[in-house]
Amino acid sequence: MTRRLILMRHAKSSWGDPAQPDHARPLNGRGQRSATALGDWLRTQGYLPDRVLSSSSVRTRDTFDRLGLDAPAQFSDALYHASPAIMLKALRTASGQTVLMLGHHPGISAFARSLVATPPTHDRFDDYPTGATLVADFPITDWGDLTPGSGQAVDFIVPRALTG
Template sequence: MPRLVLIRHAKSSWDDPRAEDHARVLNDRGREAAPRIGRWLAERGFVPDEVLCSDAVRTRETWQLIAGEFEVAPEPKLLGGLYLAGRQKMLEVLRQATGETVAMLGHNPGIGDFAGWMAAEAPAHPKFGSYPSAATAVLEFEEDWAEVRPGTGRVLDFVVPKDLAG
């Protein structure tokens, strides 16, 4: 059954007021949190075989740090269309996926909205609604990606960095 791993980029830096949003990098907290998410995914067997990633610097950096925790990690497909994308655009992109376990890295409010829209039922976790930095949900679907519909994903797990020991 196809699995979708929805990851919001880790905490980004606002230190450079001249940097455009697309070029923002992770801050120290984000660089520490992303590998924890990678270890969590690896421990649970949720390692993706396809990665659909916004082409923003902070999402690419988040993926690199997560991927560093896997024995084998796919190269991400960097997609400008996922930069600040809404849920409809994310669904269009997902319907083109070919992997069995697909990770999508994006930005809020889109990624959190998409997670809630795709889930048949939200998890009990209090942070699911706000989808903070590096929040990660894993959903499972019965239909192929080309046929996937909102409200049909069974949430297998959801985590935020604060849930994980350093």
């Protein structure tokens, strides 16, 4: 039996109000369209999480809402701009067969690179743009047994591929 992780960077956020605190920034119009397209892609591909671990920021919450997924979500301040070590610690306590984790750059891109044995050949994997989504499988039966470098990349997508 395996466990599946869907590792997603939040969609594009708005910088319309320069005085707005970073944690409170919502998605912009492009981010809203991208998050909706990513949710459609996840459903079409059959990549449906049964648990969600997310940063507590407004833009990650907005991204999750726009995905339109029916899964219980846990929003955590600890995942706001979290390091790969913090993300790994949170994931090791997860329940569920398929977990969606929503986070921020640069931690999420470093975490993605650390998890898979062989990275996807996609030219945007290393910079992990907004909305970038990795789907990876792990040969474990419990998230507590997760070790870096043990994942197999199943899929990788960026919103531009879905929205043109």
